[in-house]
Amino acid sequence: MTAPNGSMPRALAVALMLALPAHAADYLAEAAAMIKRDFKPRGIATMDRVVEDAVQAICNRSRDNPPKEIGQRLEQDQLAAVRWPADGKLLGDWRSGERIAQSGRGMTWSDSASAPGGGSCYNCHRIGPQETSFGTLGPSLHQFGKIRGYGPDVQKYAYGKIYNAKAYNLCSQMPRFGHVGALTEQQIKDLVALLMDPDSPVNK
Amino acid sequence: MRRSARLPAAFLAAALSVPAAAQQPAAPVVNDPTTAEFEKFRAVLEADNPAELFEAKGAELWKAKRGPKNASLERCDLGLGPGVVKGAYVRMPRYFADVGHVMDAERRIVHCMVTLQGFDAAELAKRPFSSDTRTPDPVALVTYVAGESRGMKIAVPQQHPKERETYEIGREIFFYRAGAYDFSCASCHGEDGKRIRTQQLPNFTKPEQAVRSVQGWPGYRMTGGVMHTLQWRMWDCFRQQRFPEPGYVSDTVTALLTYLSVNASGHVYNGPGIKR
Numbered sequence: 001m002t003a004p005n006g007s008m009p010r011a012l013a014v015a016l017m018l019a020l021p022a023h024a025a026d027y028l029a030e031a032a033a034m035i036k037r038d039f040k041p042r043g044i045a046t047m048d049r050v051v052e053d054a055v056q057a058i059c060n061r062s063r064d065n066p067p068k069e070i071g072q073r074l075e076q077d078q079l080a081a082v083r084w085p086a087d088g089k090l091l092g093d094w095r096s097g098e099r100i101a102q103s104g105r106g107m108t109w110s111d112s113a114s115a116p117g118g119g120s121c122y123n124c125h126r127i128g129p130q131e132t133s134f135g136t137l138g139p140s141l142h143q144f145g146k147i148r149g150y151g152p153d154v155q156k157y158a159y160g161k162i163y164n165a166k167a168y169n170l171c172s173q174m175p176r177f178g179h180v181g182a183l184t185e186q187q188i189k190d191l192v193a194l195l196m197d198p199d200s201p202v203n204k
Numbered sequence: 205m206r207r208s209a210r211l212p213a214a215f216l217a218a219a220l221s222v223p224a225a226a227q228q229p230a231a232p233v234v235n236d237p238t239t240a241e242f243e244k245f246r247a248v249l250e251a252d253n254p255a256e257l258f259e260a261k262g263a264e265l266w267k268a269k270r271g272p273k274n275a276s277l278e279r280c281d282l283g284l285g286p287g288v289v290k291g292a293y294v295r296m297p298r299y300f301a302d303v304g305h306v307m308d309a310e311r312r313i314v315h316c317m318v319t320l321q322g323f324d325a326a327e328l329a330k331r332p333f334s335s336d337t338r339t340p341d342p343v344a345l346v347t348y349v350a351g352e353s354r355g356m357k358i359a360v361p362q363q364h365p366k367e368r369e370t371y372e373i374g375r376e377i378f379f380y381r382a383g384a385y386d387f388s389c390a391s392c393h394g395e396d397g398k399r400i401r402t403q404q405l406p407n408f409t410k411p412e413q414a415v416r417s418v419q420g421w422p423g424y425r426m427t428g429g430v431m432h433t434l435q436w437r438m439w440d441c442f443r444q445q446r447f448p449e450p451g452y453v454s455d456t457v458t459a460l461l462t463y464l465s466v467n468a469s470g471h472v473y474n475g476p477g478i479k480r
Contacts, residue, residue, distance in 0.1 A: 027369075031376035031459070038454035045448045049383040056381045060388075063379065107384040107446045123400045135400045137392070166386075175385035182384060 028060065045109035055166050064171035071170045079167035082160050082178065085185055090155040090192050094202075097194030100187050101127055107182055117182050119162070119191055124174075127194065128201045138174060144195040146203040158192045239402060242480050245426070254424040255347060255476035258339065258431045262348025265341055271321030280316035282309070282349065293353035294473050297462045299364040306370040308461045310346045310435045311453035317342070329452040333439070334430040346433045347422045347476050354475030358418060360465045367462070374463030377456060378408070383446040389460070391445075403480070414467030420477035427480065434461055 032052070041047045055074055058066045066074070103118020105111055121127055124137035127144075148154045161168055163178030177183040183191070194200050266277045266289070282292035283300065297308040307315060317323040334343050362368055381388040392400060393408040406416040422433040438457045442450050450456050 027372040028376045028380075031373045031380055034373060034455050034459065035377065035380065035382075038451040038456040039442075039448040040451065042449040045383075045443075045446065047448055049446065049448055052382050056386055059386075060379065060381055108443050109449055110443060133401045135398070135403075137395075137398050137400065137405075173386075173391050175387075180384050 025061075042109040044107070044111060044113045055170060059171035062171075066170055075167055075170050078164050078170075078176075078179070079160065082163050082167060083185070084156075084159070085189065090152075090159045090189060091196060092186060092189030092191075092193045094190070094193040094197045094200035096187075097190035097192070097200070098128060100183070100191055101194055102131070107180075116184075116187070119177060119183060119187070120175075121191070129204065130201065141195055142202060144202055145198065145200070150196060150198055155192060155196050158195050159188055162188050162191055239404060242426075253476070253478065255422065255431065255478065256351070258344045258347040258422070258424075259351040259476060260348075261339070262344035262346070262351075265345055266348055271317065271323045273320065273322035275320050275322075277313070277316050277320060277345070279320060280313070282312055289349055289352045291353055291356050293350045294356045294358045295361060297367075297370065297458055297465060298361050299366045304366075305455075306366055306458055306462060308434070308453075308458045308465075309349060310342055310433055311458055313345050313349065314342055314453050317345075332452045333436045334432055336428060336430060339431055343422065343431055343433055343436075347431060350422055350473075350476050353473055356473055358415070358465065358469045358471050358473050360462070360469050362466060370459050370462045371466050374459035374461070377460050378463050385446045387445045389441065389445070408464055408467060411467055411470065414464060415471035416468075417464040418468045419471075419474060420479055422476045423479035424477070425479045432479070 032050075035050050036047075039047065039050055052060060055078065058070060058074065100119045101121035104120040104123055105115065106117025106120070111117065121141075122131055122134045124135040126134040126136075126140040126142050129142060144158070145154065157168075161174075162183070164176040165172040165174035166176055166179075175182060178185070178188055194202055197203070269276050279286045281287075281300075281302070282289060283295055283298045284290075284292050293309050296312065297306050299306050300312065303315065314325065314328055317328065318325045328340070328342065331338070332340055332342065334340065362371060378389040379394075381391070388394075389408070392398070392405050395405075396407045396410070396413075398405045398407075406413040408414045408417050418434075421437060422431060424430075425432050435452060435457060438460055439450055439452075442448075
């Protein structure tokens with residue numbers, strides 16, 4: 001149906017536009033055109049970023065409540081595009097994962113392309129018990145493995161969710177860290193370990 | 205400015221006295237310790253609000269004959285007639301018939317600097333935000349104009365069709381998810397009772413919380429110790445949203461400020477303030 005970064009299928013776009021009151025669609029179109037006019041590229045933040053991909057377009061047009069069937073099909077597309085580690089190992093080093101979870105760096109126009117990015121995880125989630133400065137935009141991940149079990153399915157879910165949260169919930173507020181290249185395969189493995197290693201403080 | 209002469213010393217004294225003041229539970233009760241400490245710090249500072257220094261500078265700039273046309277801004281029409289500053293800030297963004305579109309306070313002031321004084325718009329847009337070594341003139345001017353609405357009710361007009369249209373476009377911009385992280389303004393400011401780390405996030409879609417997008421701005425920011433306006437705030441939000449850079453005093457920023465300020469209408473504006 002769509003490539004992960006491809007444009008929205010025409011029929012789908014038309015269906016969605018028709019589902020909206022005409023004036024709302026006009027204002028959205030005007031807003032998008034205004035943004036394209038007013039923004040300029042800076043550093044790594046290039047102008048392609050203000051052009052919606054298929055997932056963003058559908059979430060924007062449904063205020064994050066896509067029609068069920070469309071939502072599920074696009075979730076499948078997102079899941080199909082997840083690149084799983086070739087060595088089949090999903091568990092990295094939880095200590096490194098903790099550092100990645102702490103770092104809010106990455107992908108802004110003031111970040112450099114070469115510096116390693118972070119996962120910004122603590123911005124939104126409670127994770128390790130010793131970090132009291134955590135956000136609440138996302139659910140608590142404290143005792144993630146202890147609660148859900150340490151099995152391969154849960155490992156795979158954790159990897160996939162960090163790689164592309166939209167594969168599981170199309171209009172999730174969580175970024176698609178692997179999908180957009182904000183985190184490397186090794187970084188995601190390390191984050192999975194932070195959540196899933198029985199020795200990680202998260203599971204103590 | 206009533207206290208500007210003694211302000212630096214008072215400000216320093218206030219800053220130095222913080223550890224002692226922090227031991228007294230005088231500030232509003234809040235749940236997390238970081239916010240609580242900040243609120244105490246702010247309570248101490250607000251007695252001698254550093255923003256007033258910038259108000260004083262802005263008042264001087266407003267009256268001074270400057271620019272290639274050697275004119276003052278005293279004929280600048282902020283929406284209530286040429287030269288009327290009192291109450292103008294809380295009634296912007298608004299439609300201006302002379303330009304045929306909606307402008308926010310900073311945009312209108314820059315417009316006046318260009319048309320009345322002959323300053324170059326492109327030059328003003330080059331380095332529009334404060335640093336630790338420099339406060340751009342529009343920042344001081346906006347702070348002065350904002351101070352002249354202290355204690356007044358926010359009443360952003362929505363009578364003109366362009367004002368209503370700008371509000372609707374602003375709302376779409378607020379909810380527009382894009383960029384590397386799929387963020388919109390609403391990602392952080394669309395739900396009640398959420399935090400990033402320990403920073404509490406107002407829900408700007410709700411009138412009673414939307415006032416927090418206006419209150420305290422222009423603000424003396426303790427991170428960096430510089431004065432910033434809402435133009436800067438929107439610019440830095442878009443940076444954190446992982447978007448490219450929005451144009452200074454652009455339509456996008458005006459529309460977004462219209463959405464926020466209309467939502468905030470009805471609340472009393474406390475004047476330029478202090479931000480974390």
